[in-house]
Structures are given as C-alpha cells and as structure tokens.
Amino acid sequence: MAERSWSFSKAFRSIFSGPELITEETWDDLESALITADFGPDITDSILDQLRADVERHRVTEVKQMRGMLRDAIEERLAAHDPTLRLSERPAVILVVGVNGVGKTTTIGKFANYLTAFDKKILVGAADTFRAAAVEQLGTWAERAGVDIVKPQQQGQDPASVAFQTVERAKNEGYDIAIIDTAGRLQTKGGLMDELAKVRRVIEKQAPVAEVLLVLDATTGQNGLAQAEAFIEHAGVTGLVLTKLDGSAKGGFVLSVQQKTGLPIKLVGQGEGIGDLTGFTPHVFAQQLVG
Numbered sequence: 001m002a003e004r005s006w007s008f009s010k011a012f013r014s015i016f017s018g019p020e021l022i023t024e025e026t027w028d029d030l031e032s033a034l035i036t037a038d039f040g041p042d043i044t045d046s047i048l049d050q051l052r053a054d055v056e057r058h059r060v061t062e063v064k065q066m067r068g069m070l071r072d073a074i075e076e077r078l079a080a081h082d083p084t085l086r087l088s089e090r091p092a093v094i095l096v097v098g099v100n101g102v103g104k105t106t107t108i109g110k111f112a113n114y115l116t117a118f119d120k121k122i123l124v125g126a127a128d129t130f131r132a133a134a135v136e137q138l139g140t141w142a143e144r145a146g147v148d149i150v151k152p153q154q155q156g157q158d159p160a161s162v163a164f165q166t167v168e169r170a171k172n173e174g175y176d177i178a179i180i181d182t183a184g185r186l187q188t189k190g191g192l193m194d195e196l197a198k199v200r201r202v203i204e205k206q207a208p209v210a211e212v213l214l215v216l217d218a219t220t221g222q223n224g225l226a227q228a229e230a231f232i233e234h235a236g237v238t239g240l241v242l243t244k245l246d247g248s249a250k251g252g253f254v255l256s257v258q259q260k261t262g263l264p265i266k267l268v269g270q271g272e273g274i275g276d277l278t279g280f281t282p283h284v285f286a287q288q289l290v291g
Contacts, residue, residue, distance in 0.1 A: 012067075015030055015063065016066070016067045020064070030048065031044060038252040038256065039255060043077070043259060050073050051073060055069070070290050074255065075282050075285075075286035077255055078286060079283075083264050083265060085211060087211075088210075091167065091175050092177045092210040092211070093178045093180065093207050094177065094180065094212075095199070095200065096108050096181055096215060096241075097182050097184075097214050097231050097235050098184055100131075100185055102216060103243040105128065105138050107215050107243055107267075107277060108141065108181050109140075109142060110274055111241075112145040113274045113277075114279075121177075122177050123148050123150065123169060123173075123177070123179075124149045124179045124180070125165070125166030125167075125180040126138045126152060126162060127199060128183045129155070129156055129157050129159050130159075135152060150165050150166040159195060159198075160195075160202040163180050167207050171207065183196075196235050200236070209236075211239060212236050213238070213239050214235070214237045215240075217242075217243055217244050219244045232261055232263070238263070240261065240265045241265075242267075242269065244269065245269060251285075251289045265280045
C-alpha cells in the first residue's frame with residue numbers, strides 16, 4: 001500500500017503529540033478519535049479496555065508510549081483473518097460480485113494489472129451482460145492492463161454462457177487466472193442471487209471457483225455493507241475488496257467490516273489509477289492509521 005497521509009490518522013497524531021502524561025482526558029480523546037474513525041462502539045470499547053489493561057500492566061505513564069500499544073491492538077484484530085488470495089488452482093477462477101456503483105468493473109481491471117506484476121497470464125470475462133457499458137468499460141481496463149478478455153457474442157447474452165466461455169478458454173489456452181465480472185443488479189424478474197448461483201454452477205462443471213470477492217465502497221461505510229448483505233449471505237463470498245479507501249474514508253470501517261462479516265479483506269484500492277489496487281497488509285494499514 002502506498003505511503004500517504006491519511007486524514008483519519010490526524011486525530012491520532014494530535015493525541016500522541018499532546019500532553020506527555022496519560023490523563024482521563026487522554027482516554028476521552030482516544031475514544032472520540034476511534035468513534036470518529038468509524039470503528040464503532042463495540043470495537044472502540046474493546047480496544048480501550050485492552051489498552052487500559054496494557055497501560056496498567058506495563059506501568060506506562062507517557063502518552064507517546066501508548067501509540068505502539070494502540071497500533072499493536074489494531075493490527076492484532078486486523079490480522080485475525082488471513083488476507084492471502086487463494087490462487088493455486090490452474091486456472092484459478094475468481095468471481096467478482098457487488099452492487100452497481102461500487103467500482104466493481106474498474107476494480108477487475110486494476111486487479112488484473114496487479115496480478116500481471118507477478119508474471120501471471122490473466123483472462124477476464126465480461127459476464128455483466130445486462131449493462132453494455134460494463135462490457136465496454138471492462139474492455140477498456142483490460143486493454144490498459146494488457147490482459148485478454150472474453151466478451152458477450154451478442155448484447156444481453158446469458159451471463160453464465162460468457163462465464164463458461166471464459167473458463168473454457170482459460171483452460172484451453174493455459175491462463176493462470178480467470179477473473180469474471182458479474183451483474184450488480186438485473187433488468188429481468190429473475191433473482192440476482194439465482195443468476196449468480198447459475199453462473200457458479202456452470203463454471204464448476206469445468207473448474208472450481210477459487211475466490212468470490214465482494215467489492216465494497218469504503219466511503220459508504222455501514223450503508224454499503226447493508227446493501228451488500230445479500231451477496232454475503234447467498235453468493236459464497238470468500239473475501240472483501242475495499243475501494244475508494246483514500247483520505248476521505250474512515251479507517252475504522254476496515255476493522256469493523258472484517259469483524260461484522262467474518263470475511264478477510266484481501267485487496268484495497270486507494271485511488272483512480274490502474275496501479276492503485278494492492279494486497280491488504282494489516283501491519284502496514286495499522287501503521288498508516290495510527291502513525
């Protein structure tokens with residue numbers, strides 16, 4: 001993850017550069033900073049309880065000594081889930097799901113670009129066939145990333161057939177990874193989750209699905225999570241991708257979304273450029289958050 005000054009770390013920096021001795025005001029300020037950063041009341045209370053116990057046990061009196069303890073407490077919680085992408089199958093088939101508007105199609109282009117840095121041969125499948133713009137957009141990003149793409153042969157083609165053709169080509173032509181875009185909503189009466197289940201069944205006739213990645217817009221926080229709950233419940237999601245995790249986002253959401261869903265964050269996007277999606281590293285994130 002790129003080094004940058006995150007806006008939500010400013011509150012923590014001001015606490016640790018303030019008065020030297022720990023007072024009740026220090027704890028009040030820390031609680032406010034955690035709540036403001038969207039950690040949520042439960043996680044905030046848990047972190048504060050742990051910090052108070054650590055401060056007492058180690059007889060810490062200076063505010064600056066708390067910074068490392070806070071960083072460790074956050075990292076420990078972030079690291080409770082394994083962020084490793086499971087890509088050992090050949091081809092490793094990845095389904096990307098999420099509501100429209102979260103940056104799903106863009107994320108696939110960035111993800112493909114990220115994987116090419118590891119000398120992987122990538123194929124993307126444009127199975128969001130209900131939106132012509134999504135197919136066109138994915139084609140543009142695939143070209144920018146220098147990867148191949150399977151597009152619908154006609155507008156409105158059955159998404160499952162595009163997914164099937166993508167995996168078939170990946171197997172026949174020796175691709176390492178196939179990343180398949182899916183619909184965020186349908187223009188038909190059929191249920192979206194039924195459509196995704198069909199896509200998955202068709203794929204699994206040829207190859208196992210290695211990952212189902214749910215894309216969330218970090219700036220929408222808890223609202224975005226509520227919108228995506230159906231995917232978590234029905235789509236067999238194995239990991240999360242957080243987009244728009246830039247200075248305007250609230251960093252505590254990263255921890256609360258992982259804790260609420262029980263799913264690991266596997267990738268994070270911090271900007272609009274093609275190189276702005278990276279693997280998630282709990283240590284680096286905690287360091288950037290707390291300073």
